[in-house]
Amino acid sequence: MNTAIEVRQVHKHFGALHALNNIDLEISTGEFFALLGPNGAGKTTLINIIAGLTLASSGSVRVMGHDVIAEYREARRMLGVVPQELVFDPFFTVRETLVFQSGYFGIKKNNRWIDEIIHHLDLSDKADTNMRSLSGGMKRRVLVAQALVHKPPVIILDEPTAGVDVELRQSLWRFIKQLNHNGHTIVLTTHYLEEAEALCNRVAMLKNGSIIVLDNVRNLISNIAGYRIRLQLSPDTIPVALQPLTISHDQGYYVLAIEEYFQLENVMAVLRSTQTQVLELQILQPDLEEVFVKIMHGAENLEFVSV
Amino acid sequence: MNGFLTLLYKELLRFWKVGFQTLFAPILSTLLYLLIFSHVLEEQARVSPSVTYTVFLIPGLVMMAMLQNAFANSSSSLIQSTVSGNHIFMLLSPLSYQEIFTAYVLASVVRGLIVGLGIYVVAVVFFEPPLYSLAWIIAFALMGTALLGALGIIAGIWAEKFEHLAALQNFAILPLTFLSGVFYTISSLPSFWRGLSYLNPFFYMVDGFRYGFFHSSDVSPYLSLGILMVCFLAVSWWTLRMLKAGYKIRK
Numbered sequence: 001m002n003t004a005i006e007v008r009q010v011h012k013h014f015g016a017l018h019a020l021n022n023i024d025l026e027i028s029t030g031e032f033f034a035l036l037g038p039n040g041a042g043k044t045t046l047i048n049i050i051a052g053l054t055l056a057s058s059g060s061v062r063v064m065g066h067d068v069i070a071e072y073r074e075a076r077r078m079l080g081v082v083p084q085e086l087v088f089d090p091f092f093t094v095r096e097t098l099v100f101q102s103g104y105f106g107i108k109k110n111n112r113w114i115d116e117i118i119h120h121l122d123l124s125d126k127a128d129t130n131m132r133s134l135s136g137g138m139k140r141r142v143l144v145a146q147a148l149v150h151k152p153p154v155i156i157l158d159e160p161t162a163g164v165d166v167e168l169r170q171s172l173w174r175f176i177k178q179l180n181h182n183g184h185t186i187v188l189t190t191h192y193l194e195e196a197e198a199l200c201n202r203v204a205m206l207k208n209g210s211i212i213v214l215d216n217v218r219n220l221i222s223n224i225a226g227y228r229i230r231l232q233l234s235p236d237t238i239p240v241a242l243q244p245l246t247i248s249h250d251q252g253y254y255v256l257a258i259e260e261y262f263q264l265e266n267v268m269a270v271l272r273s274t275q276t277q278v279l280e281l282q283i284l285q286p287d288l289e290e291v292f293v294k295i296m297h298g299a300e301n302l303e304f305v306s307v
Numbered sequence: 308m309n310g311f312l313t314l315l316y317k318e319l320l321r322f323w324k325v326g327f328q329t330l331f332a333p334i335l336s337t338l339l340y341l342l343i344f345s346h347v348l349e350e351q352a353r354v355s356p357s358v359t360y361t362v363f364l365i366p367g368l369v370m371m372a373m374l375q376n377a378f379a380n381s382s383s384s385l386i387q388s389t390v391s392g393n394h395i396f397m398l399l400s401p402l403s404y405q406e407i408f409t410a411y412v413l414a415s416v417v418r419g420l421i422v423g424l425g426i427y428v429v430a431v432v433f434f435e436p437p438l439y440s441l442a443w444i445i446a447f448a449l450m451g452t453a454l455l456g457a458l459g460i461i462a463g464i465w466a467e468k469f470e471h472l473a474a475l476q477n478f479a480i481l482p483l484t485f486l487s488g489v490f491y492t493i494s495s496l497p498s499f500w501r502g503l504s505y506l507n508p509f510f511y512m513v514d515g516f517r518y519g520f521f522h523s524s525d526v527s528p529y530l531s532l533g534i535l536m537v538c539f540l541a542v543s544w545w546t547l548r549m550l551k552a553g554y555k556i557r558k
Contacts, residue, residue: 055557073401081399087392091321103313104400
């Protein structure tokens with residue numbers, strides 16, 4: 001498998017702010033990869049450096065083997081970027097926007113492909129509408145279309161579903177999954193962790209400009225998250241001995257955190273000894289969101305993780 | 308079309324689509340200047356026995372309008388892009404900084420020339436100014452608009468808000484063009500002000516351009532063209548360096 005994106009020892013300083021701290025990252029062709037992290041962690045800065053929109057303070061980046069500075073023409077032909085902000089040129093229509101973008105890449109007679117992406121992104125009705133008159137969701141689709149006009153093998157999407165309605169989100173993900181299926185490498189950032197969990201093979205989590213976790217989704221969840229049990233009790237009070245495990249109590253349901261299944265036995269033992277009756281019990285599957293919260297709130301789990 | 312031609316075409320289409328504001332408005336306002344000044348001053352002032360004030364005014368006003376519009380084109384296009392963020396589409400493409408520079412300068416030149424030609428055509432119909440040498444006229448028109456187009460790139464990238472750009476336009480470009488001898492010959496000035504005028508590059512644009520019409524000028528057109536070429540090379544070098552380093556646009 002080839003390397004689609006290679007980031008080597010990248011640092012970025014904005015004045016006193018150390019926005020990216022020694023980032024090393026390799027993403028293979030065909031991967032569906034997520035960059036996760038709280039706002040301000042450095043995700044967009046990293047994407048901008050890969051895209052050549054921001055110059056790294058030090059370090060190097062290659063896209064499909066081409067250095068983004070020294071071989072910028074080749075590197076940029078290999079890369080499509082969907083920016084986070086809804087940016088557009090108010091002078092032009094959807095079709096003009098796409099024709100110009102394709103022209104910037106020196107592609108002649110691209111109308112067939114442009115028609116195809118307009119169709120796939122459900123923009124056919126709006127093709128000759130001025131960009132100014134489009135809704136936010138429509139503008140988002142045009143951004144995706146713009147990133148695809150030159151058929152790049154690597155596509156980066158910076159929060160593509162922020163502020164997008166459910167229907168569009170689903171059709172967008174179907175389209176992107178199809179692209180990945182056809183061999184495109186996909187890198188995305190999102191705050192919707194269930195999306196990352198459902199779609200991605202691997203994730204990197206950034207915090208304060210450093211990658212603190214880099215692993216495939218399944219490993220992460222099984223290594224880090226632990227389990228949750230949801231209980232309805234009679235009487236509706238949790239025994240003192242179980243209070244340290246309790247993470248919430250809402251509408252008569254207690255949620256307890258355990259690391260391993262065998263701890264369930266201890267919980268039951270305590271309940272039995274305090275003559276608390278279990279009316280309902282559910283074991284909740286851990287998800288990426290829990291992993292994320294756990295990792296962002298402390299480093300005690302890091303020994304599980306291969307960085 | 309290759310990338311460079313696409314960008315050039317897009318920049319041309321950008322001002323063409325709003326031509327009422329970018330072409331017609333400056334043509335109209337310059338013609339109003341001409342009409343009012345000629346009405347008020349025609350009888351009082353005569354530049355030489357053969358040249359009436361109105362006719363003297365025409366090349367200067369044409370040049371002034373060309374310069375202001377060349378500057379406005381690249382600077383407003385760039386600041387609109389950088390403020391709204393859509394400049395990233397250009398930056399994500401394989402276009403080189405030299406291609407970006409050339410496309411913006413050429414679009415500025417074209418807008419300047421269209422405005423200049425529009426004013427000139429109307430002026431010819433009503434005032435019949437003389438024409439000595441088309442070659443000099445074209446040389447100075449190209450040089451002036453290219454120089455202002457390049458300056459507009461610097462301004463458009465440097466400015467972070469529309470106010471910054473308006474300040475540059477009102478406190479640098481406008482006074483320099485007004486004080487370049489558009490409305491007077493500098494030989495009529497006291498020596499101190501005349502000396503100061505020689506430091507204003509806009510003076511050489513107007514003076515040389517006017518030479519193409521009247522076959523007379525305050526300084527040799529060769530000298531003027533030479534000075535403008537040096538200015539253009541210096542400004543271009545500076546602009547290209549800014550673009551290459553990604554000053555403000557690839558921060």
